[in-house]
Amino acid sequence: GNSVTQMEGPVTLSEEAFLTINCTYTATGYPSLFWYVQYPGEGLQLLLKATKADDKGSNKGFEATYRKETTSFHLEKGSVQVSDSAVYFCALLLGGYQKVTFGTGTKLQVIP
Amino acid sequence: DVKVTQSSRYLVKRTGEKVFLECVQDMDHENMFWYRQDPGLGLRLIYFSYDVKMKEKGDIPEGYSVSREKKERFSLILESASTNQTSMYLCASRPPSEAGYGNQPQHFGDGTRLSIL
Numbered sequence: 001g002n003s004v005t006q007m008e009g010p011v012t013l014s015e016e017a018f019l020t021i022n023c024t025y026t027a028t029g030y031p032s033l034f035w036y037v038q039y040p041g042e043g044l045q046l047l048l049k050a051t052k053a054d055d056k057g058s059n060k061g062f063e064a065t066y067r068k069e070t071t072s073f074h075l076e077k078g079s080v081q082v083s084d085s086a087v088y089f090c091a092l093l094l095g096g097y098q099k100v101t102f103g104t105g106t107k108l109q110v111i112p
Numbered sequence: 113d114v115k116v117t118q119s120s121r122y123l124v125k126r127t128g129e130k131v132f133l134e135c136v137q138d139m140d141h142e143n144m145f146w147y148r149q150d151p152g153l154g155l156r157l158i159y160f161s162y163d164v165k166m167k168e169k170g171d172i173p174e175g176y177s178v179s180r181e182k183k184e185r186f187s188l189i190l191e192s193a194s195t196n197q198t199s200m201y202l203c204a205s206r207p208p209s210e211a212g213y214g215n216q217p218q219h220f221g222d223g224t225r226l227s228i229l
Binding site: 042043046049098103104105 | 116143152153154160162170202204206208215219220223
């Protein structure tokens with residue numbers, strides 16, 4: 001079956017540090033890949049997406065590149081802010097299927 | 113912007129009660145989903161619906177049912193609430209996924225934090 005594996009959190013960083021949250025996937029086909037962010041007390045919001053190999057999704061300073069050879073979609077940001085503190089979810093969707101497969105989420109805490 | 117609205121942000125109910133959680137979307141999406149979110153377990157799919165009156169079980173449907181009488185509205189029903197159903201419930205909607213095409217992301221509501229006493 002399909003699955004998404006994320007690094008376990010929580011991840012604690014100082015403001016302006018470099019962020020990487022690892023995500024790898026297993027899928028029977030070529031999925032679209034997503035990163036969602038959940039701020040405290042809110043639902044999930046789409047952060048970025050990539051629909052085919054070597055695509056780079058980017059938004060709000062975050063980036064992730066769809067790597068088919070390593071089945072990975074790692075999330076990166078060059079300089080995090082306190083306002084980036086949230087839970088980040090990696091997810092995949094296979095064309096023709098309706099269910100999204102989510103990772104378990106990685107909590108990020110950025111301290112001043 | 114897509115708007116997914118869940119009827120309550122916080123809800124407190126008693127064991128054995130029948131509980132209704134409502135979700136409405138304004139983008140004419142065919143697909144709608146109900147998840148529960150628990151610490152350490154991520155999001156788990158309870159039910160989804162790909163059309164009016166159509167539904168499919170997700171990964172944890174036991175103790176729940178759903179209703180989709182109109183395209184924009186998807187209701188989650190706890191037939192007889194139990195304390196292990198205390199959780200955050202998230203509703204989402206999305207256009208249909210088509211093989212060979214880029215897939216559209218899901219849009220989520222703000223969640224309902226349900227406590228069963």
